[in-house]
Amino acid sequence: xxxxxxAAEESAFVxxxxxxRGRTKPRHLLALETVLEAGQGRPGPAQAEECGEILAxxxxxxxxxxELAGRLGRPVTAVKVLVSDLLDAGALVxxxxxxYADTGAGSGPSVQLLAAVSASLxxxxxxxxAYPQAG
Amino acid sequence: MPSPIPRPDDPSTVSPHSQAGAPTVLKIVIxxxxxxxxxxxxxxxxxxxxxxxxxxxxxxxxxxxxxxxLASKRTTTVAFDFGxxxxxxxxxxxxxxxxxxxxxxxxxxxxxxxxxxxVGAVVLVDTRRxxxxxxxxxxxxxxGLPLVVAVNQFDGAHPYHPEQVRAALELxxxxxxxxxxxxxxxxxxxxxxxxxxxxxxxxxTTNRAGHAPSTTLQDV
Numbered sequence: 001x002x003x004x005x006x007a008a009e010e011s012a013f014v015x016x017x018x019x020x021r022g023r024t025k026p027r028h029l030l031a032l033e034t035v036l037e038a039g040q041g042r043p044g045p046a047q048a049e050e051c052g053e054i055l056a057x058x059x060x061x062x063x064x065x066x067e068l069a070g071r072l073g074r075p076v077t078a079v080k081v082l083v084s085d086l087l088d089a090g091a092l093v094x095x096x097x098x099x100y101a102d103t104g105a106g107s108g109p110s111v112q113l114l115a116a117v118s119a120s121l122x123x124x125x126x127x128x129x130a131y132p133q134a135g
Numbered sequence: 136m137p138s139p140i141p142r143p144d145d146p147s148t149v150s151p152h153s154q155a156g157a158p159t160v161l162k163i164v165i166x167x168x169x170x171x172x173x174x175x176x177x178x179x180x181x182x183x184x185x186x187x188x189x190x191x192x193x194x195x196x197x198x199x200x201x202x203x204x205l206a207s208k209r210t211t212t213v214a215f216d217f218g219x220x221x222x223x224x225x226x227x228x229x230x231x232x233x234x235x236x237x238x239x240x241x242x243x244x245x246x247x248x249x250x251x252x253x254v255g256a257v258v259l260v261d262t263r264r265x266x267x268x269x270x271x272x273x274x275x276x277x278x279g280l281p282l283v284v285a286v287n288q289f290d291g292a293h294p295y296h297p298e299q300v301r302a303a304l305e306l307x308x309x310x311x312x313x314x315x316x317x318x319x320x321x322x323x324x325x326x327x328x329x330x331x332x333x334x335x336x337x338x339x340t341t342n343r344a345g346h347a348p349s350t351t352l353q354d355v
Contacts, residue, residue: 064232076188
């Protein structure tokens with residue numbers, strides 16, 4: 001990478017964390033795919049402009065951390081810091097999914113869940129190319 | 136630096152009155168070298184225009200650039216694509232999250248994050264740059280994630296037979312190798328289906344992530 005490229009990258013890094021007021025570690029455990037929905041609480045005063053954008057997006061529909069980061073054009077970690085603030089204020093909540101469909105920690109989805117996905121995909125795209133299974 | 140499993144540690148952050156139907160999210164990783172067609176493939180089935188998302192990675196700089204001997208870590212940006220699609224007529228609301236990720240080994244930390252709890256991975260192959268597929272293939276094999284290799288048939292590229300690609304990548308017989316046109320929704324949907332069905336077979340025959348063995352009919 002050129003010296004200029006490195007400098008540009010570093011200044012982007014600094015700008016990003018100005019948004020989070022210097023914080024680089026989110027307070028809450030959030031994964032890329034963690035889905036958020038708008039809650040009853042109100043964000044505190046003096047929040048970053050991006051917090052308002054996050055809330056507006058989550059009022060439209062539930063959004064994942066990765067989607068919020070993509071739409072805001074901010075790195076995932078910075079968005080996690082802001083989402084943590086909004087969780088603390090109750091302005092965002094983490095909705096729970098049906099427990100029987102839960103994907104267990106560290107393991108893949110259950111056979112039952114995969115079978116449901118397979119059936120739904122086939123209904124969604126009846127003309128999907130059918131590939132023979134290997135093995 | 137794999138981030139932890141999402142588990143709200145503070146009960147107050149969990150919605151007490153969440154309306155029924157919060158979707159169950161399933162992840163699929165689409166990895167491949169530069170120009171292999173990852174963004175195109177994500178876009179072919181995603182309900183949203185693929186979003187380019189950035190994350191910072193901390194890495195040892197000596198491994199990846201010419202600053203040999205500089206022991207300190209530095210932060211770089213990694214960009215990946217995100218798309219999603221919903222399966223509303225499933226028994227429970229399901230959403231598939233698609234992550235298109237570059238194939239270089241310096242993104243291994245990101246792959247760990249994306250792979251955790253994922254259905255599986257598609258490695259998209261451009262036969263003109265086969266070598267860029269080795270790293271993602273061996274990564275997903277090593278962590279035991281169900282894997283499908285999809286050969287993106289570019290116009291003008293020599294149409295290799297899937298078995299030739301299997302031999303070149305030294306893939307075991309159990310890994311499906313398919314050819315597709317990453318621009319075609321029905322092709323990419325077929326690849327996703329091949330992956331999901333392969334994941335069903337994997338889940339039925341092996342016990343991933345150290346789960347206690349479950350008795351199957353064959354065991355009796």
